[in-house]
Amino acid sequence: MIIEIKYKKLICEIGKRVYDKGFIAANDGNISVRIDEDEFLITPTNVSKGFLTPDMIIKVDSAGNVLEGDYKPTSEIKMHLLVYHERPDVHAVLHVHPPYATAFAIAGIPLNQAIMPEAVVSLGTIPLAHYGTPSTDEVPKAVKTHVHDYQGVLLENHGALTWGKNLEQAYNLMESLEFTAKINWISRLLKGDRELSKENVAKLLDLKAMMGVDGISPKGVDVPEGTHAKKVTSVNEQTLSERDINLIVDRVTTSVLNALNK
Ligand SMILES: [Zn+2]
Structure with a gap:
């Protein structure tokens, strides 16, 4: 009730x-x-x-x-x-x-x-x-x-x-x-709806799978030193909270954007 x-x-x-x-x-x-x-x-x-x-x-x-x-x-x-x-x-x-x-x-x-x-x-x-x-x-x-x-x-x-x-x-x-x-x-x-290349989309999806954005383990993720980062790497097989997942998504996005800007 x-x-x-x-x-x-x-x-x-x-x-x-x-x-x-x-x-x-x-x-x-x-x-x-x-x-x-x-x-x-x-x-x-x-x-x-x-x-x-x-x-x-x-x-x-x-x-x-x-x-x-x-x-x-x-x-x-x-x-x-x-x-x-x-x-x-x-x-x-x-x-x-x-x-x-x-x-x-x-x-x-x-x-x-x-x-x-x-x-x-x-x-x-x-x-x-x-x-x-x-x-x-x-x-x-x-x-x-x-x-x-x-x-x-x-x-x-x-x-x-x-x-x-x-x-x-x-x-x-x-x-x-x-x-x-x-x-x-x-x-x-603006006539500029330019898409990410297939190669870059594939990289994003690989990173997404590797980091377990769908709620799986974030095993193997190179998360930088920081306030919440250590917690994310240490939970390993444990269930991720929504906040952790959001942090991982942010991290993936930042990595990819950095790679794209190189
Ligand atoms: Zn309706």
């Missing part, structure tokens, strides 16, 4: 964050968290996600039946449940309409250009899921095509969807996705 309240509060906090960031307007967007194998917390329909309170969050089962709550769940519930069904490792799903990413989704352009080391390492490619009428089975069907191979998708003529091992990760991926779309858009205006 305490854990449920914690997640309900977190959903409200992330709702406020996506609203404040301008990722949604009016009553748009939806957020969910897996709290048990067959139990999920999800946001209600027709309510601003910027002003949610914990009592508005609904508990549903994997078939979408309401178990607890007075509100009606989001009409996009099938899209969330599809992700959980296909990916047992996923514990949070976030859907919003961030303007730059949504503009790419409307133009039918996936975010598949390797333009920035950070995006290559932490976000990866974001494909375009074919258009489906919201709330119908068309949307989960389109998402299913990509859900096993990526960390999120652009929903054609609609918005963006990310998923993660927790809600903070799903949110960070969305923020990163929108930031990448914005930079991509600006560089296109």
Whole structure:
């Protein structure tokens, strides 16, 4: 019960964050968290996600039946449940309409250009899921095509969807996705959306694998002397915290940028 309240509060906090960031307007967007194998917390329909309170969050089962709550769940519930069904490792799903990413989704352009080391390492490619009428089975069907191979998708003529091992990760991926779309858009205006070479992308992916950015051991990483660096090298086979992983991503990015500037 305490854990449920914690997640309900977190959903409200992330709702406020996506609203404040301008990722949604009016009553748009939806957020969910897996709290048990067959139990999920999800946001209600027709309510601003910027002003949610914990009592508005609904508990549903994997078939979408309401178990607890007075509100009606989001009409996009099938899209969330599809992700959980296909990916047992996923514990949070976030859907919003961030303007730059949504503009790419409307133009039918996936975010598949390797333009920035950070995006290559932490976000990866974001494909375009074919258009489906919201709330119908068309949307989960389109998402299913990509859900096993990526960390999120652009929903054609609609918005963006990310998923993660927790809600903070799903949110960070969305923020990163929108930031990448914005930079991509600006560089296109400058007619300079130059991609990293295949060789440099391969180097990034090698470093990513070696440093265990996906949560594996950072074994073999040459981390410099520093406040947190020693801790990272010494944890070896232990589970890395999200902060450690972020530090490793930063370290990879810096190394690659230095190499590129030589
Ligand atoms: Zn939407």
